[in-house]
Structures are given as structure tokens and as C-alpha cells.
Amino acid sequence: MSNVNPQALSAEQIQPVSLDLDLKNQTLHITWADGAVSRWPVAVLRQHCPCAACRTEKEQQSRTLLPVLKQAPAEKLEAVGGHLVGNYALQIEWSDGHSSGIYDYRYLRMLHAE
Ligand SMILES: [Zn+2]
Incomplete structure (x- = not known):
């Protein structure tokens, strides 16, 4: 189920x-x-933050020889709020x-499939 074509949704x-x-x-x-139900710890969503800054950071980490040393302590991060953007995200x-991370529903459904 990991290679779902987004156009096929x-x-x-x-x-x-x-x-x-749920904060x-x-x-x-x-x-x-x-009818499908998705449930994610917010830490997973932060790891998959779709904003440009986070995507760039992830690419840079994957090019680093010692990525472990550069990783932020993700478990300390919490979601403090959220709101719907239009009817799509x-x-x-x-x-x-x-x-700045806007999780559109198509993207979230792709995370569901992973
Ligand atoms: Zn981000």
C-alpha cells in the first residue's frame, strides 16, 4: 500500500x-x-510537514553523514492549535x-496509505 498514486484517489x-x-x-x-479511519500521533505529522522549510531541512539531513546528531528532539514538540483552510486542508x-505546514486532505490520505 506504500505506492499509492495520488491521482487514483x-x-x-x-x-x-x-x-x-485532539490536543x-x-x-x-x-x-x-x-469509511476509512486515520489516526496519527501529531509527531508523525510534524515529521511529514509539507512546508518548504521542513522539506528543505529533511533533504539536507539526508545528505548529512551524521543525521542523528542534527535531529531535533521531536517528542518535545506539541501541536497547540489547528484550523481548517478552505475546504481542502x-x-x-x-x-x-x-x-506554515498546510496538510491538504489528499496529502493526509497519502500518509494514511503509508
Ligand atoms: Zn514545516
Whole structure:
């Protein structure tokens, strides 16, 4: 299931019928229109932050010989808020002030398949 073609996703598969960002438990819970249920610890979402800065950072880390030394302590990061962007995406605000990651539903559904 790891190589899902994003173009192959149906409208139902990328349409949440419920979306709950649980700040207390630091999880994101989505029920999709096709009946699938996704649940991620927010740390996973931060690792997959789609903003340009995070993607560049990840690329640089993968080119580094000692990536372990450069990794931030991800477990200290928490989601502190979130809001819907239009009818297509979720934006998450983090305890370190980062909020430029916009997780569109298609992208989240791709994470579900991984
Ligand atoms: Zn980011």
C-alpha cells in the first residue's frame, strides 16, 4: 500500500466526514467519506510537514553523514492549535511557533496509505 498514486484517489477517499485534532492526546483523527479511519500521533505529522522549510531541512539531513546528531528532539514538540483552510486542508500550529505546514486532505490520505 506504500505506492499509492495520488491521482487514483477518489473524491470520497480525500473527503473527511469528521476531523478531530485532539490536543490533549496529541493525535489527529480523521474519518473519511469512504469509511476509512486515520489516526496519527501529531509527531508523525510534524515529521511529514509539507512546508518548504521542513522539506528543505529533511533533504539536507539526508545528505548529512551524521543525521542523528542534527535531529531535533521531536517528542518535545506539541501541536497547540489547528484550523481548517478552505475546504481542502488542515493547518497545524506547533509549540515552537511553526505554523506554515498546510496538510491538504489528499496529502493526509497519502500518509494514511503509508
Ligand atoms: Zn514545516
